[in-house]
Amino acid sequence: MKRFIPLLALFLAFSCAKEKQDVSRIEGKRINITDSIAANEEIEAYIQPFRERIQEDMQKVLSYAPKDMHKRDGELETTIGNLMADFVKLQSEPVYKKRTGKSIDICLLNHGGIRAPIAKGPITTQTAFNVMPFENSIVVAELTAENVHALVNYLAEAKRAHPIAGLTIKLNNDFTVHEALVNGKPIEDGKTYTVVTSDYLQHGGDRMYFLQDPVTLEVLDYKIRNAMIDYFKTVDTIPAKLDGRFVKL
Amino acid sequence: MMKRRDFIQHSLATSAFVTLGGLSLQSFTVSSAKKHITILHTNDVHSHIDPFGANHPRNPNQGGAARRATLVSKIRKENPNTLLLDAGDIFQGTPYFNYYGGELEFKLMSMMKYDLATIGNHDFDNGIDGLYKQLPNANFEFVSANYDFKNTVMDTHVKPYKIFVKDGIKIGIFGLGVKLEGLVDKRMYKETVYHDPIEFAQDMSRVLKEEEKCDLVICLSHIGYNYKKNPERPSDLILARKTKNIDLIIGGHTHTFLPKPTIEKNIDGESVLVNQVGAYGIYVGRIDFYFDDEKNVIANGKSIIV
Numbered sequence: 001m002k003r004f005i006p007l008l009a010l011f012l013a014f015s016c017a018k019e020k021q022d023v024s025r026i027e028g029k030r031i032n033i034t035d036s037i038a039a040n041e042e043i044e045a046y047i048q049p050f051r052e053r054i055q056e057d058m059q060k061v062l063s064y065a066p067k068d069m070h071k072r073d074g075e076l077e078t079t080i081g082n083l084m085a086d087f088v089k090l091q092s093e094p095v096y097k098k099r100t101g102k103s104i105d106i107c108l109l110n111h112g113g114i115r116a117p118i119a120k121g122p123i124t125t126q127t128a129f130n131v132m133p134f135e136n137s138i139v140v141a142e143l144t145a146e147n148v149h150a151l152v153n154y155l156a157e158a159k160r161a162h163p164i165a166g167l168t169i170k171l172n173n174d175f176t177v178h179e180a181l182v183n184g185k186p187i188e189d190g191k192t193y194t195v196v197t198s199d200y201l202q203h204g205g206d207r208m209y210f211l212q213d214p215v216t217l218e219v220l221d222y223k224i225r226n227a228m229i230d231y232f233k234t235v236d237t238i239p240a241k242l243d244g245r246f247v248k249l
Numbered sequence: 250m251m252k253r254r255d256f257i258q259h260s261l262a263t264s265a266f267v268t269l270g271g272l273s274l275q276s277f278t279v280s281s282a283k284k285h286i287t288i289l290h291t292n293d294v295h296s297h298i299d300p301f302g303a304n305h306p307r308n309p310n311q312g313g314a315a316r317r318a319t320l321v322s323k324i325r326k327e328n329p330n331t332l333l334l335d336a337g338d339i340f341q342g343t344p345y346f347n348y349y350g351g352e353l354e355f356k357l358m359s360m361m362k363y364d365l366a367t368i369g370n371h372d373f374d375n376g377i378d379g380l381y382k383q384l385p386n387a388n389f390e391f392v393s394a395n396y397d398f399k400n401t402v403m404d405t406h407v408k409p410y411k412i413f414v415k416d417g418i419k420i421g422i423f424g425l426g427v428k429l430e431g432l433v434d435k436r437m438y439k440e441t442v443y444h445d446p447i448e449f450a451q452d453m454s455r456v457l458k459e460e461e462k463c464d465l466v467i468c469l470s471h472i473g474y475n476y477k478k479n480p481e482r483p484s485d486l487i488l489a490r491k492t493k494n495i496d497l498i499i500g501g502h503t504h505t506f507l508p509k510p511t512i513e514k515n516i517d518g519e520s521v522l523v524n525q526v527g528a529y530g531i532y533v534g535r536i537d538f539y540f541d542d543e544k545n546v547i548a549n550g551k552s553i554i555v
Contacts, residue, residue: 021543025538025552026554027553027554030508030526030532030533034316035300039313219434
């Protein structure tokens, strides 16, 4: 007990002497992390095995591109856009069919979602991460014929090479719709059509509002990038073609 | 309510001002400045562990966890009374996340001795179970006042706030999260309940200031800086204006690269700092709080230098 008394006295003296503190000055700024700051060696060494494992995978050759493919190599359709729309539809079809018993009629993606070109030569896992860095996931929205018309009009007005599959569109010289066919047939009133797209677009991305209130919606739990990697593994050489699916007369 | 005088200094060239600020510190604060707390912060790092490559079009050779670690330990050496905070979206954005599910992000943050983080919408990207699974790799805690995790695996693992005491200064930090519905798949966040962040912040700041008697109140927010097209949507600027007793709001979500902290007036007309450092670990935010005896502050006012 004796030992406590001086301690207590000290504590009391300290607390009494202590003035209430308040903020007198604030300074705020940001510090840029650049190569002028040396890397912490311990951290760097810790990252290294994780990095090596990823790099090994990223360099794995999955397929082959017969030529350079980029999103401006056509006017309303592009080789890379056609590839994207085709594999998203192809890879999603069995998953969707198994769950719902229905087939996929149309694929619609967005031109802005193609984030990198595919260079002629070997295609690696890294290619898939470059083209599709986002985690966008595949959904299938069942649309009324009215909304499919809205989709076609959107594409005509956008005048952009948004990737499509299962749908062919011919525009007049003034960008009005001349003909729009789903699987080779005109859009029938009263029918519904299944559209495979990304969750981003279905939620109103790129103002594709016709996707927002579908008759039915199926979330496939399948990322676009994973569909791409799965697809690349099944083909020796990927197609790089313009086939007239979206043209202006 | 005591009316304090705030002297706000804006600088045109930040680099020039840093020197000036250093000089003024030497010249007039040696006698009066008593205590010094440094807050370092990141947000929306999005699994950017490696620096951007030399040929990256926007941010060549910038960022990188190992460099951030060097900077943080240097500042900690200068001022041991430093807190390192993250305002969410730690996950998602590079293959490191796709491959390891956030393991490396949390481990590196632990090695850097992060003190606290809040939860961003992308931290649910592997589901709430995916986040829970990585918790053993985090030696730091998570705060969120407006997410109710009661009916999820995260129950008891996220507190509304945490209090740190550094050099006798009591610092209360609470977290805020963005509305999940429409942003994150329900199957990912499951039974996490979102509450209005402004309302919960009003209550939190009262608890921290009046009940817990904190000297500093900080909000770690992932609700977004400001929504120009949707000005009613809860944001850090609205939060600053509609609350009181918050000293600093550290934001995230909107990837807003603020060249310097914004100074807003709160409901009592007092200054609140709002800061956000963009994304990807390209910047670290640094806020220094210097303390003095209350009577001196009343007499001399408070200066804010940004």
